[in-house]
Amino acid sequence: MPKTIEITELILRDAPQSLMATRMAMEDMIPACSDLDQAGYWALECWGGATFDSCIRFLNEDPWERLRTFRKLLPNTRLMMLLRGQNLVGYRHYEDSVVERFVEKTAECGMDVFRVFDALNDIRNVRSSIAAVRKAGKHAQGAICYTVSPLHTPAGFVEVAKKLLDLGCDSICIKDMAALLKPQPAFEIVKGIKETCGQDVPVHVHVHATTGVTMVSLMKAIEAGADCVDTSISSLSLGPGHNPTESLVEMLEGTGFETRVDRRKLLKVKKYFNTIRPRYREFLSNITGVETEIFESQIPGGMLSNMESQLKQQGAANRIEEVLAEVPRVRKDAGYPPLVTPSSQICGTQAVFNVIMGRYKVLTGEFADLMLGYYGETIGPRNPEVAGMAAKQTGKAPITGRPADLLKPEWQDLRTAAMALKGCNGSDEDVLTYAMFPQVATKFFATREEGPRNLGKDPKAPAAAAAPAADSGKGPAKAPITYDVKMNGHTHRVTVSPA
């Protein structure tokens, strides 16, 4: 009897995040939901990560509404979200009661599986959220950020897995956001977890495709005992995205492993997203092939396009190679953090600053905090010279305790501030939205009534198609754009010009 390998499908969250800067509108996902729900996945990842931010920043979509809609349209499949531990879906640490409220509300809206990670693999930063998930009676999946450094070893990752299980996690995920996980370590880590923590501990493996090696890593992880792997339907796969679901299914034929997904459903979903993808061409990643240089720079897929766009804004698009070379130095100075949100942005932006302004001439506030322990502990020691500059520049002292312990109860203040905003509906969800992104939420509450904005639904698409190809600048359209906006069942044609 072949062992059944389960699949978590990424096409509703991480695939559009990695390939089209998280710009896909809910409207464009809805038509695929029925087939996805019936395809036989272990879970559909559909929320969290950067989607919360993107919903209110770019799409004028209420993220909570998006989640409720998914729950309605996907009644037969587990919904999964990616939660950044004490950061939730924001970019700072939140006080424990906010963490608990966020998880509780998310569970209420229909979330089944919370994949929880901390960018530094600092276990203290995931403790509260995992406890909250357990309290809500949902599946807590502890994720280990995979990275490569002189200090990271398979045995070390197994240690992290043990600690996550001690916190009560229902399963473990090896999360390889930069496609750095090669076949041999994939095999060794999965085997190590199974041998050390028990063969019955469910192990999931999440890899990106950027380096072209991780399909093989999935195979070796499966051979080592992995139970579930993350893939994405082929029409939104590869490059900085993920390995194609259909290929994973075919690959296993005859190997003693098999999946239980319905190939015909996958094909329908593939064809559907083939029609959607070109509409977001302005946001598509420049990278379509493989990039093995990432084994040096370690920049994750989702970060590369952001970094390119930062450089372009500075008129320094041609200095990407220098920045890629600077990132590993910055990372070493910071004690070898894995590079994943937010540490990828923090180290990436500091590397951009170092290249443009001279090394550590200017520290970003976030990088200073990272150097002073305000994001948690790193595996390696931090460069004391740079830490000294951070302390001097910010006037802050370095810390060694759990960062969230420094925070005072903040829920009431957040509620009061949110309630004062025009358009805030007074719900806990709105308070949480405000808590995540105070400035963006303020704008969003004021415009929410206008309804979702679909950046892919551009009536000027044929003209856009004639724009210069792959090597040209990406980014939001400069010219006025006309949208069809549905509001209370009526469709309004709205023309939007950038301010």
Added chain:
Amino acid sequence: MPKTIEITELILRDAPQSLMATRMAMEDMIPACSDLDQAGYWALECWGGATFDSCIRFLNEDPWERLRTFRKLLPNTRLMMLLRGQNLVGYRHYEDSVVERFVEKTAECGMDVFRVFDALNDIRNVRSSIAAVRKAGKHAQGAICYTVSPLHTPAGFVEVAKKLLDLGCDSICIKDMAALLKPQPAFEIVKGIKETCGQDVPVHVHVHATTGVTMVSLMKAIEAGADCVDTSISSLSLGPGHNPTESLVEMLEGTGFETRVDRRKLLKVKKYFNTIRPRYREFLSNITGVETEIFESQIPGGMLSNMESQLKQQGAANRIEEVLAEVPRVRKDAGYPPLVTPSSQICGTQAVFNVIMGRYKVLTGEFADLMLGYYGETIGPRNPEVAGMAAKQTGKAPITGRPADLLKPEWQDLRTAAMALKGCNGSDEDVLTYAMFPQVATKFFATREEGPRNLGKDPKAPAAAAAPAADSGKGPAKAPITYDVKMNGHTHRVTVSPA
């Protein structure tokens, strides 16, 4: 001690053939030669396949001159060519003395390794060419066309390998032109060959990337004992092309296998072809992701774009799905040939005819010949009804012997005919060029003096970049094009309009 896995690099032949319709000009390959030569490959595949045809049909390049140039620029690495057995690099069977002369001249021009295959795996069709390679003192590699059908089994492929070794082959290649080779059969076939034919028989594996599973197949083939694998530098890889060389190198880290190529040289070559690729955008394959539907249709990468263009010429581009569904039926009727040049074209074109004109309303001459045994034996019986139609339409009787045995000595006639042509230089090479493609050669001899035509060197490139993207029609430009043509050291600007 890790076992060293050797690599055959495909970027000079099969990669441009699969990804840009064999249109890359020699001029654009020359700058990469020095790095390729020093990178540490087992071989550089650089000639044969469709390059001979393309050189004289589209590029006004003398293919023999191309080969001599490669030899000069690549003094340290084996040169490999792909030879279609009794078809050589043409599309019909040649009489044995032509086969021998072709191999002899090719060896003289500097070829080291002849990868010889027959589209039907009919061993009688490779006997003469393998004997000729041995006579010339060169490396004869017998290639088995991998395919999937109710009749094909790993044991059957091992049998073919045995027969190839009995002919005196120095090595065996498993040739998977359509990316159908899944990991498990890859493992079983390589293991079978090693166990049955000897562990010291060098086994090479050639796979395309189209289905997204074959990087894993390479890993499993290596685990089973494969000695050398075929890959292509990442900037010309994936889609209907091949797995990226750099990824293969990285993938093996820590597995007990390693390569001996120089990563820095690979990176230089990658960057170079990144600059060349966009210049051929008109010829680039529409397919950039993966296509697992090929497990049904079995159309190899190189064939897909041709078939799309055939349909477009008939104004039936929208019927590609019907054709893809028809190909397996045509193939079954033909006794399950592998689909590779020329059987892929023959079955593919017949499928196009069947869809457009009704099933078997019109048989192409080639398909009739295939049904009557004029290409050799197929693994399965051919549909007698369709074979009857073929006999009736052509007035030919079915045959069971070696097709080339029907041919009379033809060298003198070919020589006489070639010599009569304007521009023929009287060399054996020119006679062979004429023998391969009489009509195209006639035109080529007349225009050869004008020197190579570089279809990627288009001064109107910025305008071309503004053409509609991925889903638009591909093909040669319709408007007049200006070329810089080098002739006897002088550069002439020439404007060419299609007739």
